[in-house]
Amino acid sequence: MTGHVHSIQSLGTLDGPGLRFVVFLQGCNLRCKCCHNPDTWDMQSEKQFTPQEIVEKALHYKEYFGDKGGVTLSGGEPLLQPQFCYETFKLCHAKGINTCLDTSGNILNDNIKKLLGETDRVLLDIKYTENDLYLENVGCSLEKPLEFLYYLNEQKIPTTIRQVIIPTINDNQNNIQKLNKIVENHSCVDKVELLPFKKICQTKYDNMKIEFPFEHIPTPTKEMMNKLNELLK
Numbered sequence: 001m002t003g004h005v006h007s008i009q010s011l012g013t014l015d016g017p018g019l020r021f022v023v024f025l026q027g028c029n030l031r032c033k034c035c036h037n038p039d040t041w042d043m044q045s046e047k048q049f050t051p052q053e054i055v056e057k058a059l060h061y062k063e064y065f066g067d068k069g070g071v072t073l074s075g076g077e078p079l080l081q082p083q084f085c086y087e088t089f090k091l092c093h094a095k096g097i098n099t100c101l102d103t104s105g106n107i108l109n110d111n112i113k114k115l116l117g118e119t120d121r122v123l124l125d126i127k128y129t130e131n132d133l134y135l136e137n138v139g140c141s142l143e144k145p146l147e148f149l150y151y152l153n154e155q156k157i158p159t160t161i162r163q164v165i166i167p168t169i170n171d172n173q174n175n176i177q178k179l180n181k182i183v184e185n186h187s188c189v190d191k192v193e194l195l196p197f198k199k200i201c202q203t204k205y206d207n208m209k210i211e212f213p214f215e216h217i218p219t220p221t222k223e224m225m226n227k228l229n230e231l232l233k
């Protein structure tokens with residue numbers, strides 16, 4: 001079995017605890033208007049690796065992982081390749097490596113539940129707290145990631161909620177209050193990260209000759225990010 005891989009970051013600090021070997025998988029079923037990685041959407045890629053090959057590569061960095069670090073599967077949307085992710089995480093655990101899944105949580109089925117059984121932490125995107133914004137800017141309903149979160153909570157899987165702050169869309173107090181409510185209701189969530197919307201992906205859209213839907217939206221100021229972070233409970 002092989003997984004379609006977009007790219008690998010040997011030692012990343014942004015996608016999960018500690019230093020991590022981050023594998024960005026190819027393929028996504030959503031079309032977020034703020035997407036930084038439109039080049040991961042198409043499932044086809046020239047790079048395919050077996051779970052064994054991924055874990056062998058990750059093992060080269062094991063000494064840097066320490067107590068907290070490990071392997072993160074990100075995307076694209078890793079849930080589109082649940083069997084590959086499951087096998088990779090199972091092998092990681094056999095080698096004593098911590099596992100983390102970075103997902104938008106819009107699919108939940110038996111294969112994914114099996115994968116979550118080998119997942120030490122989930123980084124879950126709650127992109128907006130309003131269903132209308134989800135439908136308009138993501139392509140699924142808010143219910144999907146909330147159902148996913150409900151399951152994570154039932155299974156007591158440690159979860160970090162992440163949200164990209166996009167000026168004029170979700171950079172407001174009301175959104176953070178709703179996010180606080182979601183966190184309050186799910187004890188599996190032990191961390192919330194607000195990430196500033198960035199536009200460095202513009203060149204990817206230009207190269208793909210497609211429009212970046214949020215091209216006109218400014219990036220948030222530091223003051224705005226600080227203010228919203230202070231509102232987080």
Ligand code: SF4
Pocket residue numbers: 028029030031032034035036037038040075076077104
């Ligand atoms: S889920 Fe992630 S990869 Fe997929 S479209 Fe949204 S931001 Fe892009």
